Amino acid sequence: MDDADCHLARRALPLLETEVLRTFVTIAESGSFTRAAQQLFRTPSALSMQIKRMEEMLGQALFIREARHVSLTGEGELLLGYARQLLKINAEAVGRFRAPALEGRVRFGATDDVVERVLSSVLAHFSRTFPAVEMDVSVATSATLLPRFDAGELDLVLITRGRLDLNGRGEIVHSEPLVWAGRDGGVAGQRSPLPLALAQPGCPWRAMALDALDRTGWRYRIVYSCDHCAGQRAAMLADLAVAPFPESLVRPPLKRLDDAGLPELGAYQLVLMKRPNGGAMEDALAAQVMAAFRGR
Incomplete structure (x- = not known):
């Protein structure tokens, strides 16, 4: 290498890594290192180190850091x-070379x-990578999805394992504590009987909560029923009730009610099931779902 080449090499600009850019965008869109870490299945400290290195490389501060928000x-x-x-551009480039191998529905x-946590990003990435594949998505309760899967109406399902009879089928892709949650500064958790916001019968979260309360003799009443997380969240935000909620979905102004003395709920699992005779499309989508939960 001559002197001119050495000079050019020394002047070469550093490259922005795709993984770090994804971290940066996720933090910017969520407004929080903690929420971004939950979405990316990393620790907040790991994300902080990535951003710090990028700021040092660019010589610019990228975020204004406050107590609970950036x-x-x-x-x-x-x-x-x-x-x-x-x-x-990166997704389009990868999709341009991988997509021709897969087409269909x-x-x-x-x-x-699942929709609230990872589904939107998984489906967006899948559609960019395999643009010739048509996606039909159904969002419903686990008790509704399993019979449809067994009837051959769905190719893959991601459901909560509870009292459903899975006969050992499926693969656990995620497990986390189910906790009691309510409005920060609210009084619903102090009322007797305890006001509950629950999904309809058949929901594993509902069963875990009622079993724990019945086992400990806790007095309660169901004041709000809804099959969607948004409905339970609305009841908690209004301080009408408390609810069993995944730990990763408890975000301000909601909080864990660890000091209310309520019984432990334990962990719950998400199970991915796909048809035994499924093809490459199902395998590709299953791989992206598992990657979203387990990290890359």
Whole structure:
């Protein structure tokens, strides 16, 4: 290498890594390192280190860090536009070479708590990677999705394992504590009988909550019934009730009611099931779902 080549090598600009750009965009869109870490299945400290290294590389502060929220600096706003473009181009490039191998239709069912956490990002990534594959998505309760899967109406389902008879089928892709949650500063958790916001009968969260309360002799009444997480969240935000909720979905102004003396609920699992004779499309979608929960 001659002197001119050495000079050019020394002047070469560093490259922005796709993984770090994805982290940056997720933090910017969620407004929190903690929420971004939950979505990316990393620790907040790991994300903080990634952003710190990128800020040092660019020589610019990208976020204004406050107690419970982060916002973009002017330089961060500018980078956000570039980051989104780069991630889109990367996905299109990968999809251009991988997509021709897969085409057809895949039918996927999931519960709404999965939709809130990872489904939108998984489906967006899948559709960019395999644009020739048509997606039919059904969002319903586990008790509704399982019979449809068994009847051959769905190719894959991601459901909550509870009292459903799975006969050993499926693969556990996620497990986390189910906790009692309510409004921060609210009084619903102090009332007697305890006001509950629950899904309809058949929901594993409902069964776990009622079993725990009945086992300990806790007095309660069901004041709000809804099959969607958003409905339970609304009841808690209004301080009408408390609810059993996945730990990762308890976000301000909601909080865990660890000091209310309520009985432990234990952990619950999400199970991915796909047809035994499924093809490459089902395998590809299953792989992306598992990657979203388990990290890359």
